Amino acid sequence: MQQTILERVDRVAGDAVSLVLRGADGPLAAWEPGAHIDLALPNWLSRQYSLCGDPGERDRYRIAVRHDPLSRGGSEYVHLFLRTGRTLDVSSPRNNFPLLPAPEYLFLAGGIGVTPMVPMLRAAVEAGADATLVYAGRSAETMPFAEELRDTYGDRVRLVATRERGRPDLAALAAALGPRALVYCCGPASMTAEAEAVFPAERLHVERFRPAVKTFAPNTAFEVACARSGQTVEVPPEETLLDALNHAGRPVPAGCREGVCGSCEIAVLEGEPEHRDDIGAAPGRMYACVSRALSSRLVLDL
Missing domain, CATH: 3.10.20.30 (Beta-grasp domain)
Known part of the structure; x- marks a missing residue:
């Protein structure tokens, strides 16, 4: 584990905050886009959050936490009780959602699923790739980092307020993709299921909030x-x-x-x-x- 100090808490949407965690003892472990950390909370819970800062900033990590009304105690503690200056232990970053090299990317994000996409989009643009982020949420006010992304990347970012415009047309996006494009998707189950239905499996990379429903044979000893x-x-x-x-x-x-x-x-x-x-x-x-x-x-x- 690495020890950090909670340096800043910023509200980035109506029900979401970003946390900036500064290394307490010098540089933190390196990471790449798609990585996440375990955050050990003072109420004895451990929760996983995608890193959404700049991998080049080795002295701090940034994560974002949405307040879940059905919280099991993690997001509720962060939003109601966590204060700047608190010392917090975090794991070294793990990456189960790595960004692979490609000339073209389509990033699909739903709600707080935008967090791994923030550094991914930055890395893709810096590499000179043709990169687009389609970011869906109920309204602009509920979409963390929407203003930051739009100001930084302009037309590369398409914000879709589903209350006004409905859900993004993933089939149309699939039809417009180049032959070597990769698709990265993180969002609610409805979004990831639709993405798996319309994009070729070999070009699609998905990270879920919750595991997909699967059926297995009965457990045996x-x-x-x-x-x-x-x-x-x-x-x-x-x-x-x-x-x-x-x-x-x-x-x-x-x-x-x-x-x-x-x-x-x-x-x-x-x-x-x-x-x-x-x-x-x-x-x-x-x-x-x-x-x-x-x-x-x-x-x-x-």
């Missing part, structure tokens, strides 16, 4: 061998791998517990994991919060 400690852990059908390891005294860091943030990644040395995450685990890796085993035994690097 499996055994985990921890290679470094020599301990064996039984994982019953009603318990996650993450919880079984924690209960056995082999704790694994975890944030979202929904398979979207990547904080609980572990290395698999033997056996066949059943991947249930929304990230797409690399070979030899799995996410302990949701994924299970297709083989009766896994050997983990723990």
Whole structure:
């Protein structure tokens, strides 16, 4: 973890604030567009937020937090109780949504889903790519960073106030794309589902607020061998791998517990994991919060 000091809190929409976190002990860990951090809050909760500042500013991170009326305690604490000057621990950045090289980009953002797009658009423009951001929200007043983006990038940014104009026509946007363009989408489930329906899968990159609904076979028990400690852990059908390891005294860091943030990644040395995450685990890796085993035994690097 890295220690930061909350330097600024700015209201960037009617129900959203941006937080500027300054490194307490010098430069912070480097990051690239699409990365996020875990923010450890004083109420013992940890939440994940996309970095939306400038990667070149190594002395500070910027994130944005929307006040969710159904908050589980994270956004509510940020909006009601967090004050400047507070010391806050953050994780090193992780990037499950990296910006790949391309001559043309279409960035699609819905609401607070604009946060990873802010540094992505900057990087694309600086690289000389043909880049467009289509940014949808109920109204301009509810869209964080709308004015900043419009002032900086002009016609590259198309703001769509859905109360007045309806939702963006993604099919029309798909028809106008060049053959080598990549599409990046972050927003509510309705937006990401429509994007997956109209854009070719090999050109589309999606980051979700919540995991997509999936169907799996019923849970079965499996055994985990921890290679470094020599301990064996039984994982019953009603318990996650993450919880079984924690209960056995082999704790694994975890944030979202929904398979979207990547904080609980572990290395698999033997056996066949059943991947249930929304990230797409690399070979030899799995996410302990949701994924299970297709083989009766896994050997983990723990």
